[in-house]
Amino acid sequence: xxxxxxxxxxxxxxxxxxxxxxxxxxxxxxxxxxxxxxxxxxxxxxxxxxxxxxxxxxxxxxxxxxxxxxxxx
Amino acid sequence: xxxxxxxxxxxxxxxxxxxxxxxxxxxxxxxxxxxxxxxxxxxxxxxxxxxxxxxxxxxxxxxxxxxxxxxxxxxxxxxxxxxxxxxxxxxxxxxxxxxxxxxxxxxxxxxxxxxxxxxxxxxxxxxxxxxxxxxxxxx
Ligand SMILES: [Zn+2]
Numbered sequence: 108x109x110x111x112x113x114x115x116x117x118x119x120x121x122x123x124x125x126x127x128x129x130x131x132x133x134x135x136x137x138x139x140x141x142x143x144x145x146x147x148x149x150x151x152x153x154x155x156x157x158x159x160x161x162x163x164x165x166x167x168x169x170x171x172x173x174x175x176x177x178x179x180x
Numbered sequence: 181x182x183x184x185x186x187x188x189x190x191x192x193x194x195x196x197x198x199x200x201x202x203x204x205x206x207x208x209x210x211x212x213x214x215x216x217x218x219x220x221x222x223x224x225x226x227x228x229x230x231x232x233x234x235x236x237x238x239x240x241x242x243x244x245x246x247x248x249x250x251x252x253x254x255x256x257x258x259x260x261x262x263x264x265x266x267x268x269x270x271x272x273x274x275x276x277x278x279x280x281x282x283x284x285x286x287x288x289x290x291x292x293x294x295x296x297x298x299x300x301x302x303x304x305x306x307x308x309x310x311x312x313x314x315x316x317x318x319x
Binding site for chain 1: 204206230232233234235236237238240241243244247248251260262263264265266267271272273274275278279280281284286
């Protein structure tokens with residue numbers, strides 16, 4: 108099947124779940140990633156079960172955050 | 181690796197940090213990346229969901245939107261930035277812990293001194309920090 112991942116065309120032999128796709132895309136910490144499937148944000152508890160199909164557009168992004176407080180003032 | 185940042189982008193970043201002071205400003209940084217040279221072309225201020233002087237969190241929905249716009253312009257997402265209103269320009273313990281993406285460049289702008297200080301870092305394994313060479317270009 109042909110899909111798009113973060114705007115890039117990618118081909119996979121078989122259908123796979125979101126979790127499997129993230130692994131293929133070298134995501135080490137899928138729990139820290141937000142996924143958008145065809146323009147809709149996908150709940151994290153669906154990563155295991157949601158199948159990616161031919162023509163799907165998948166976007167993923169890592170959580171981004173931080174702070175300035177070190178407790179070292 | 182050297183990072184080139186146009187003066188206009190630098191000023192946009194400083195302005196954002198000052199405008200949101202004493203809260204933390206944050207945003208995304210986009211541009212082009214080659215083996216040894218990174219060119220920053222866009223600085224995009226983003227919502228700080230934490231609305232705090234000590235923390236920042238980007239809104240995933242907004243991140244997706246901006247990531248697509250960045251691609252449309254022919255750029256790639258290089259990293260993010262945030263401000264340290266009262267502390268030096270180096271990754272805090274929390275910054276390191278939350279640096280999940282080793283590909284990204286983490287820009288930190290400190291307003292702790294009389295002049296703003298901007299630095300850029302790579303963070304590996306959520307712990308190993310290396311400062312990158314940053315050059316502000318007059319344009
Ligand atoms: Zn920080």
